[in-house]
Amino acid sequence: MKTENLPQTALSEDELFNVLSSSLYVGAQEESIKLVLGYCQAAGLDPMQKPVHIVPMYCATGKKDANGYDVKAMRDVVMPGIGLYRIQAARTGNYAGATEPEYGDDVTEMLDNVKVTYPKWCKVTVKRQLANGDIAEFTSIEFWKENYATKSKSTAPNAMWLKRPYGQIAKCAEAQALRKAFPEIGSQPTADEMEGKELDVTPPPAKKETRQIVEFCSDQKFIENSKKWEEIVSSGKKSADDLIAFIRTKAELTETQKEEIKSWEVGNADA
8 A cells, every 4th residue: 555645654664554453453454454544645644643443333235134134244444533533623723622521410220231320411612713713612412322332232331331431422522513613624423423333335226217208209300300400410510420419318219310310411411
């Protein structure tokens, strides 16, 4: 992979790959680390700062099993981290900071036989300096139950969300506030927001043919239009083939009609 657009480091391409695979993205597949490098190269980011994360996600494949259920496959997806959004906001020169997270009341409940205590919601406000010097505030409120990541085939939170119920939801609220304040940094959700979710990559249905055939190339219609068409071809405004192609966007032509159109070309008429 070419890395000439990446920030300069003292590492060769192979050395950089080895560092990423052995320290920052331990256990990740080779192709997934290459995706990280490609993402960073396109965005001019330093991969050593780990601006993006590799998130294993179940993706719908568009296929059905014998019982008619969706077939899903695990796939590594590269997604921005909250750190990347902070970097991009700072790069604009208009980032004026963010408030400390505010939390709603604690809720304690059993989720798949696991006792969990979490804040009902979290609010974060991001500030941006406008062109006139004013400071605008952009607030986001995110609910824990709408964001938390689950264990596989369970409604209980995964280890990270169980251990850090406040910290994880705070990152989700901040990411949403950053997108509101700095829409130019992108709209892709962060790894924290998508962890434990599924991606729908179901192929879109094939488009149906909607072209309406207009029957103006019946013999009568062809005769009615032939005079103006002949002038277009004989004057050189359009070639016979171009005119035929244009007419066929509306209707089919018979072989006899095509031959007559071709006879209108100056060279063919003189022959």
